[in-house]
């Protein structure tokens with residue numbers, strides 16, 4: 001089991017996604033983030049990942065909830081803390097891991113994203129807070145079921 005962060009920097013009606021070049025979810029568009037390191041809190045982790053992957057310095061983040069991913073076991077395999085940010089410094093730059101790209105919030109490339117994102121991400125980008133649980137096949141090739149709670 002590992003814990004990760006996912007951040008969605010927002011600029012007006014646009015959101016920053018990355019095209020992931022390597023690692024888990026390579027070839028997909030996603031928010032910016034990665035695994036939280038030992039002895040690191042999630043706030044430090046999300047700021048570090050955004051700096052490493054796209055070169056933005058986050059000046060503010062808002063916590064938008066948690067996702068749990070189950071891979072045919074009773075305990076979660078991956079726990080992801082989700083954030084948005086409207087205040088950051090710098091211009092997004094590509095790195096070895098990621099190519100950043102701004103998208104209109106109502107034109108996200110869901111066909112090129114994780115299968116679960118179309119279920120929960122629109123709520124987050126509309127300002128809601130979420131608790132999502134997603135059951136996947138062991139190799140993450142397919143989502144089997146989900147439960148989503150949405151809070152104001």
Ligand SMILES: Nc1nc2c([nH]c(=O)n2[C@H]2C[C@H](O)[C@@H](COP(=O)(O)OP(=O)(O)OP(=O)(O)O)O2)c(=O)[nH]1
Pocket residue numbers: 004005006023024025030031032033034035036069078080114115116117
């Ligand atoms: N949007 C979305 N993101 C997901 C899903 N599953 C999942 O792990 N993620 C995110 C959480 C992390 O931000 C990212 C996976 O972490 P990573 O492998 O990039 O971690 P990392 O940057 O630390 O990479 P590395 O050091 O292991 O190479 O993918 C999902 O179903 N949807």
